[in-house]
Amino acid sequence: MREIDVAVVGGGVTGILAARKLMNTGFRVLVLDKSKSVGGRLATRRIGGGRADHGAQFFTVRTDSFQELVDEWRTNGWVSKWFGEKHPRYKAVNGMNQLVKNLANEVPLQLVSKVERIERNEEKYVVFSEKGEQVKSSAILFTPPAPQTLELLENSEVLLSEEASKTLKEITFDPALVGLLTMSGETAGLSLEGHKDSHLPDGIERIVDNQVKGISDEKIISIYATPAFSKAYDHQDDESVLELMLGKLGHLLPHEAIISRQLKRWRYAQAKHVHHHPFLQVSTNEAIYVAGDAFLQKNDPAGKTRVESAVLSGLSVAEELQRYLNEKAST
Ligand SMILES: Cc1cc2nc3c(=O)[nH]c(=O)nc-3n(C[C@H](O)[C@H](O)[C@H](O)COP(=O)(O)OP(=O)(O)OC[C@H]3O[C@@H](n4cnc5c(N)ncnc54)[C@H](O)[C@@H]3O)c2cc1C
Known part of the structure; x- marks a missing residue:
């Protein structure tokens, strides 16, 4: 069975950015996604000889940390300004999905792999996919929309605190x-x-x-x-x-x-209803975290879910996972 540090469920922009950050600091990660491609709601469909974005059409930037990243993406030729002056709308070159594919370039992926449940295995976890694949990891990050994550957690043999369960139930789309x-x-x-x-x-x-x-x-x-x-x-x-x-x-x-x-x-x-913290730990006894666009920074300037909130949530939870894994390694 493959063994890694963090299994990331969901290859949308939240999961891919978190995985990239963890990978760049030496942790072994694997992103599992049920679809044939990464991207999630940054979605582009090929139709005949053309293409259409059919999830997010653009993103805006309201924080310095996201602006820094977007400037990097512009330098790489991955995104460009589309229209608007005050909060310019950015589009991705060759479709929104391509941005996430570029970000996932070196990230280990397991696609067409729908995660069904997780189980505890002594100090670790085993992630089970619908097709019977199994991955062992020290920590797990869930990034599907909260109602789907809640269903997965309820099917799993792990401790979900009452508070975390309540928070996930309150996030509706x-x-x-x-x-x-x-x-x-x-x-x-x-x-x-x-x-x-x-x-x-x-x-x-x-x-x-x-x-x-x-x-x-x-x-x-x-x-x-x-x-x-x-x-x-x-x-x-x-x-x-x-x-x-x-x-x-x-x-x-x-x-x-x-x-x-x-x-x-x-x-x-x-x-429709968001959570005002950039990620959630399912209980203090579990190294299982939940992140995504509905997990906003405390002082989020827009107060709503969007590409930027997903990016910032992914980066914040990766920092927390780094802290947790480093602490675990030193004890
Ligand atoms: C129609 C529409 C219009 C939008 N317009 C805008 C806009 O104009 N501007 C803007 O900023 N934002 C917009 N958004 C929102 C933006 O797309 C999202 O905020 C962002 O893409 C969310 O990223 P994420 O990684 O958190 O979640 P997602 O992109 O949803 O990623 C979650 C991933 O988890 C995977 N997954 C789910 N369940 C499982 C499972 N059991 N096992 C394995 N994988 C699983 C999914 O396949 C998916 O890839 C729009 C979204 C939609 C749908």
Whole structure:
């Protein structure tokens, strides 16, 4: 059985940044993700000869520590400014997913590996995947959205304190429905940058032309429904949801120009209720930590989940894990 210092569950930006930081200080890590690729909600889908971002479209920067990192990413050619002056929106080159792939470049990964439960093994833990893989580690970091992490912990033979359980239960997420259209011709009514998030019909939050954004050779449009619309119509089939969305947008996206269409459903998109500490330890007796975008810094300047809160949570929990592992090694 493979043995490491920290098993990181989830290869979104939180998990990958935490793993990178631990790896760079000499710890053995492994990131397990259920998907075929890292990135999580920094998601880009290939459609025909084009690409579409269908999770986060951009990120903003409100803290010096994140700005430092973003400047590094800009120097590497991984991200660039998209639009906006006060809090510029940054996009990733070749799609948001590519940023996490770049960050994960040297990080040991085990993909298509859905973690099912963990068990204690003397002083260590064993992580079990759905496919029967087992990994032994001294500590575990969970980074899926809190409701999924809670379910995993409840299926595991570890101590989850009442307080930690309560905190995880309080973190709730809104769903999101995102329509993806391949189109012919030009789109009218979007900004020069290919983005629109105002003066849209009720139920529609944002429209993005991925070709104008610069990440796709073909014209693929991402349409984001509001949380209220997403909640109200989540039970309907894909075609009915797309019809409802397009019924509202005929003036911007004429039916006759649509070549193909599909729907992406996010069960956990952005957190409605957050926790004001950058990570959580499941109990004082366990080396099991939980982090992610819903775990905000105490003085978070925006007060909401976003790429920046995920990054800062990942870096903070890695620091705590370094402290824990160093202390353990010295006793
Ligand atoms: C539709 C949408 C729009 C958004 N818009 C913006 C925006 O404009 N600006 C912004 O800053 N942010 C936006 N966000 C939020 C942003 O994408 C997230 O805050 C950030 O990507 C969260 O990263 P994370 O690593 O914490 O979580 P995730 O990216 O969710 O990563 C968790 C990972 O865990 C994996 N996983 C889950 N369960 C298991 C399991 N059992 N075993 C193994 N792996 C597992 C998942 O596959 C996933 O890769 C948006 C999100 C969505 C969905």
